[in-house]
Amino acid sequence: xxxxPYFVLGDFGSNLLVGALVAVATGxxxxxxxxxxxxxxxxxxxxxxxxxxxxxxxxxxxGAMELMLPLMLTGMVAGMAAGMAGTATALGTAxxxxxxxxxxxxxxxxxxxxxxxxxxxxxxxxx
Amino acid sequence: MDIxxxxxxxxxxxxxxxxxxxxxxxxxxxxxRRLFSEMSGRVLFLAVGPGLDIQFFPPGREIVGLDIxxxxxxxxxxxxxxxxxxxxxxxxxxxxxxxxxxxFDQAFTSCTxxxxxxxxxxxxxxxxxxKPGGSLGMFEHTGSRFFPFSAMLDVMTxxxxxxxxxxxxxxxxxxxxxxxxxxxxxxxxxxxVKIIRAVAS
Numbered sequence: 001x002x003x004x005p006y007f008v009l010g011d012f013g014s015n016l017l018v019g020a021l022v023a024v025a026t027g028x029x030x031x032x033x034x035x036x037x038x039x040x041x042x043x044x045x046x047x048x049x050x051x052x053x054x055x056x057x058x059x060x061x062x063g064a065m066e067l068m069l070p071l072m073l074t075g076m077v078a079g080m081a082a083g084m085a086g087t088a089t090a091l092g093t094a095x096x097x098x099x100x101x102x103x104x105x106x107x108x109x110x111x112x113x114x115x116x117x118x119x120x121x122x123x124x125x126x127x
Numbered sequence: 128m129d130i131x132x133x134x135x136x137x138x139x140x141x142x143x144x145x146x147x148x149x150x151x152x153x154x155x156x157x158x159x160r161r162l163f164s165e166m167s168g169r170v171l172f173l174a175v176g177p178g179l180d181i182q183f184f185p186p187g188r189e190i191v192g193l194d195i196x197x198x199x200x201x202x203x204x205x206x207x208x209x210x211x212x213x214x215x216x217x218x219x220x221x222x223x224x225x226x227x228x229x230x231f232d233q234a235f236t237s238c239t240x241x242x243x244x245x246x247x248x249x250x251x252x253x254x255x256x257x258k259p260g261g262s263l264g265m266f267e268h269t270g271s272r273f274f275p276f277s278a279m280l281d282v283m284t285x286x287x288x289x290x291x292x293x294x295x296x297x298x299x300x301x302x303x304x305x306x307x308x309x310x311x312x313x314x315x316x317x318x319x320v321k322i323i324r325a326v327a328s
Contacts, residue, residue, distance in 0.1 A: 002154075006153075007153075007154060056146075058150075059146070059150055059151065060145065060146055060149055060150050061149065061150045062150045062154070063150045063151050063153070063155070064147070064150070064151040064154075064268075065268055065316055065317075065319050065320050066154060066316050066320075067150070069276055069279060069317070069319065072279050073275060073276075073279070076275075111317070114273075114317065115314075115316060115317050118314050118317060118318060119314055122313065122314050
């Protein structure tokens with residue numbers, strides 16, 4: 001379980017940043033007259049298109065799989081959430097930053113929790 | 128030698144240290160150092176790449192490091208020379224391992240069997256050159272059993288295989304298929320990055 005501040009801050013900061021970017025970009029593309037499913041699908045696609053190059057670039061600083069997998073998931077989740085919100089009402093930049101940032105933090109916290117669970121299960125099996 | 132694979136890793140050599148030399152190596156330093164601290168006797172290391180893992184080798188060991196790529200070995204040469212022990216670098220495809228049967232006490236890998244074209248045949252070759260009871264220690268990334276990570280790694284594999292590894296390999300199953308026994312897995316990150324220990328039968 002990662003506890004070094006450099007990597008923990010890097011993980012959460014990267015997910016916050018990518019989530020915000022994805023949500024803002026999705027909010028700028030999706031219109032409030034769109035069907036919700038279309039907005040969510042496009043948001044998810046846009047999310048991964050933004051998250052993949054971001055993951056490649058940020059992995060040079062913060063690690064490979066540990067960064068790439070949560071970021072790809074953040075891209076999908078933030079894109080879907082912003083796509084859904086954007087079809088209900090016009091999503092402004094500030095709203096997009098908050099929504100995407102929260103999605104990124106939740107995804108990152110979720111992967112930390114799941115990783116912790118898998119390590120705890122392994123320790124239980126060994127004892 | 129598999130020329131296509133050699134060309135792929137020659138092409139990757141230029142940017143490999145830039146991509147992996149800082150973040151990933153810093154992040155994986157503690158588990159790699161712990162795994163490689165187990166080195167003893169005559170050790171086979173595959174694939175040595177540009178030598179990023181040499182910094183984690185304990186001093187004073189007798190190690191033969193293989194790689195399929197001359198460009199990678201060229202990058203690794205200064206690091207191998209600086210190693211405080213015996214580290215011989217050899218240009219060799221794991222499928223063509225020509226060492227005598229039972230000539231190594233241990234074999235170690237680091238993100239290797241995600242990209243060996245025929246992983247089971249490669250692992251069988253490793254098992255052959257290990258003494259009976261010799262140990263295999265692997266630091267590898269594999270596919271995942273858990274959604275959505277499994278789907279993400281499946282989707283990424285056709286892209287990454289062109290210039291590097293397959294992201295969804297089941298390396299633990301491959302180790303068993305190659306005839307190793309007492310296979311033990313220690314998670315490093317989720318069920319994707321892991322240390323695999325096994326024994327040559």
